[in-house]
Amino acid sequence: MAKIIYVSNRLPVTINRNPESGEYSFTRSIGGLATGLSSVHNEGGSLWVGWSGLHEEDVSGSDAEELKRLLMREESCVPFQLSRKDFEDFYLGFCNEAIWPLFHYFPNRAHYHTDQWEAYFRVNRLFFEELKPYIEPGDTIWVHDYQLMLLPQMIREEFPEALVGFFLHIPFPSYEIMRLMPWREEIMEGLMGSDLLGFHTYDYVRHFISSARRLLGYEFSLGYLTAGQRLVRADVFPMGIDYEKYNQADNTPEVISAHAEVKRELSGKRTILSVDRLDYTKGIPERIKSFALFLDQHPEYHEKVELFLIVAPSRTEVEEYQDLLKEIRELVSATNGRHGSLGWTPIHFFYRSFSFEDLTALYMEADLLLVTALRDGMNLIAKEYLAARRDDTGVLILSETAGAVHELGESLMINPNDLQGIADAIDTGLKMDVEDQKRQNSIMKRRISRYNVRFWARDFVRKLEEVHEYQRSQSARNMIDSVESKMLADYEKSRKAIFFLDYDGTLVGFRDKPEKARPDAELLDIVSALCKSRGNRVVVISGREPKDLESFFSGVPIEMAAGHGSWVKMKGREWEKAELFSTEWKEGIRPILESYTDRTPGSFIEEKEFSLAWHYRRCEPDLAALRVGELKDSLYSVIENMNIGLLDGNKVLEVKDSFVNKGIAASEWLRGEEFDFIFAVGDDYTDEDLFDVVPDTAYSIKVGMTLSKAKYHVKGWRSLRGVLKKLARLD
Structure with a gap:
């Protein structure tokens, strides 16, 4: 039975081992991807492959097999271990020293080391080798996030028919940023192994397409990138949350108890909530400075408002993050020292993770949620806060550089670098009328309740299937061996054949200057052979001027239509000008x-x-x-x-x-005689008029994978050469 295989850097469970008994136990992980997909994964019919979080040096042999058996049985997860060296070079190294800062627009923090890049490639290959035994025909493979950007192409190379999706949970940077990565082409090619690439916002999609066009030279048309004979879709899928989980949380005894405790602790004070993991992209120092500025400018709020600053530990072994934590603590201490009193602490700082119950209780009680990320792929905290507000009150202050802002436009949007603007937004939020709060929040809540995490996951998989169907429909039009064999057989049986051949992009490749695109010896041999075979009529029908075509095919007995049909030269006749209006225009x-x-x-x-x-x-x-x-x-x-x-x-x-086109020109030949084999080929929009006038029995071929009225496609002009050589009996 076909299944979905999720692949991510970490499994959605945390593995614990009793040091005395040696027995394993599992707890569900907390985080955007783990929380988001777990609800869908738990419905069954799927498999999750990822790193266990353990090292090879700690788990090996029979222990590793036992762990895999338990996780497969209890969680439908396939774990494997990384060596400490690979973990350091791959995750702490390339992922977090090169990709993370660059993709979040901190190029000055990015460091590029060849040994770390080699580890990134090696670990992506390890993921593939672990995944490979579980791939079966019909499976959908959904790869997640920046740690595994090489994996889609690795899957594609060994399983060319596989259905592969990729979702990036962080921003995709603009081309000007992406081009700074030394291994940019390798990463882009890795991603292009996907059938569908998902991003949180249209900006990220636009940046990816721009990089694919500029770095790899791939064309983009009607929502698809053309990578050889494959069509790849890039689209927007803003990740949702488990809306009901937060919206109905106050019906559970644990949350009711936690909420009552929070109310007692707050003692009626106005509350601003801030929730993040420790990271320089989150704008936490700027948040504290803005709150301090607000207190400086609004003494009337002293002893009436408090900031609950929750920072979950992250990458604690990295010196850069240790320095950030030190800065945060110093700013909190300075603010509390300057503004606090015996009975009032302006900032309550918690350097730890909160349980779902305690965090939801804070969501339910906080007057404001303050999100000042300098750059954030989405930010699900903002959506969780709104979902938990059953009465639609509360104010969301949201950074305009967080992905969530595209869905939550009714929030108070701020520039995370504008300290005064953030301070003003806090003042505005605390003074906002309750009815205005309800009006804005109800709009945003309706939106995120519809596009929840289940909808997000199913929408992605549904779109992936649609892309696959579209690819199959286009593949059916490719000049595959069976079609080519039938065409050659029909040609052999024919008594009178005509060939309509576009020139630029069809018979020859494009050059930076049109005059450089002259026919080579091979092309002249092919066209000459076609002309001499059984009285064929060969018409080069091009946008070129008459003098260009005559120069290109001097001595070759072809017929020609130049200027998209403005001039026609038929067998045994001179150039004839179409009846045109004045060119005074x-x-x-x-x-x-x-x-x-x-x-x-x-x-x-x-x-x-x-x-x-x-x-x-x-x-x-x-x-x-x-x-x-x-x-x-x-x-x-x-x-x-x-x-x-x-x-x-x-x-x-x-x-x-407008009265002259290739279709009208081709009609000059088709009107006078009947042909039992018609071959028409072109590469761009100007050739659609030609495809429109040839009969259904004709072999009409589009060079390239863009949409067309032609019946078949070939990859490029070189592929067409191969077809023409067979027709000319030169192959």
Whole structure:
């Protein structure tokens, strides 16, 4: 039976061993991923593979087998151990010294060491080897987070038909940040082994796509990246929480008791709550400074408001985190020393984790939740706080650089570096009318109650299945061996054949300058052989000018359509010009193109007799995408009442007479004769008119994996060469 296999750095359970009896016991881990997916995993039909949290030096042989047996039986988990050396170099090293700071926009804190990178690769390979025996046909493999970014490609290489998803629980940085990573291409290729990549926000998706385009050269169209013959989807899945668990928590005796204790402790004072693990990305020092500034500016709140600062220990062995803890303690002490009194402590600092019951009780009672993360992938604390507020009161102050802000836009948003802004937000929150609180919170709560963690997990898996179905539909259109064999057989049986061949991107690859893309000897041999075989008619149908095509194929008896059909040269005849309207429109269009050329480095204008083409192949991709949209808007406003059209080609935008296209040109050949074998091929939008006019019996082929009216796809122009060589009997 097909199953879901979750793969993460740590298992969702903490392993305990009785030092006297040696027996193992398990407790559920607390944290975003563990808490989020455990509720779905516990429903059954899944397996979870991950590091046990133990070291090889401590558990080996029969103990390791016994641990695996118990975890498989009781928790459906597959554990394995890491050596202390691998743990240090992989997790404490590359993961937390290179990836974590870089992806959170702290490049000055990132350190790159080759031995740590080698450990990262080695441990990803170890994860694969542990996972491999459990992969069966039909399984869905869902890999999680930044520790395992190489794993999807490792799975893909050995299980090419596997259904692989990946979710990143931290931010994905902009290209300008990502390019600083020395092993950026390897990481990106590792991620591209996935069928579906999930991120918390659209910004992260946009950054990933930009890096894939710039670093790997992959094209992006209609939501899919084209990686060879594979289509990869990147999409937004903001992670939810177990909403009911927090919303109904006050019905349990343990939470009722904890809540009563919290009320007694607070003694009617206004309460601000802050909950984080120890990390420099969380903005904890800035939070304390802002609260101190608030107290400086608002003495009326002295002895009336308190900040409960909860910091869960994290990476305690790392000196950088020890220094951060020291700074936090000093700031707390200074604030309490300056503002406190015998009966009032402004900041209550807790350096420990709280139980679900105690934390939920604080959520239920705190007037404000203060989240000032400098950068955060999501921040589920904000959602938990809202869910626990059964009466819809309370105020959420949320950093605009936390992923959750995209769902919780009704909160009081702050810039985490603006201490005065945070202090002002605290003042605003404490004064906010209860009805305003309820109005804002009810909107946010409805949103997070619908998109809870179960919905998040099922939405991802459902989307992964949709992507797989789409990939299969596209694969069915690939020129696989069976299709190619039938095509060759049909060609052998035919008595009269015609070939419509686009040029740039189809017969030859693209070059930075169009004049460099001349046919090589192999291509000329192929086309010549096709022309000489049984009286075939071979038509090169291109956006090129007549002089270019004549120069390229001098001495080869082809027929030609140039300028997307503006000029036609049929067998035994001279060039014939299509009946076109005046080209006076160029005078109004050229200045617009020149303006955008000036503003877009790398772009240039190619003037043809009946068209103007704006090329942007050499431009920076994101700027080009922006300029193309702007240019289209500018041109449409000018040509809407003219018989002028826009052709959106491969890295080129062409303005030409709207009554001329490749389909109309091809009709000149199809109208006069009947062919029992028709072959039509092209690579961009301008070829869709050609595919539209050829009959259903034709072999229409799109070069590349983008959406098309063509019946089949090939990977690229080199793949097409292989097909043409077989048709020309040169293979």
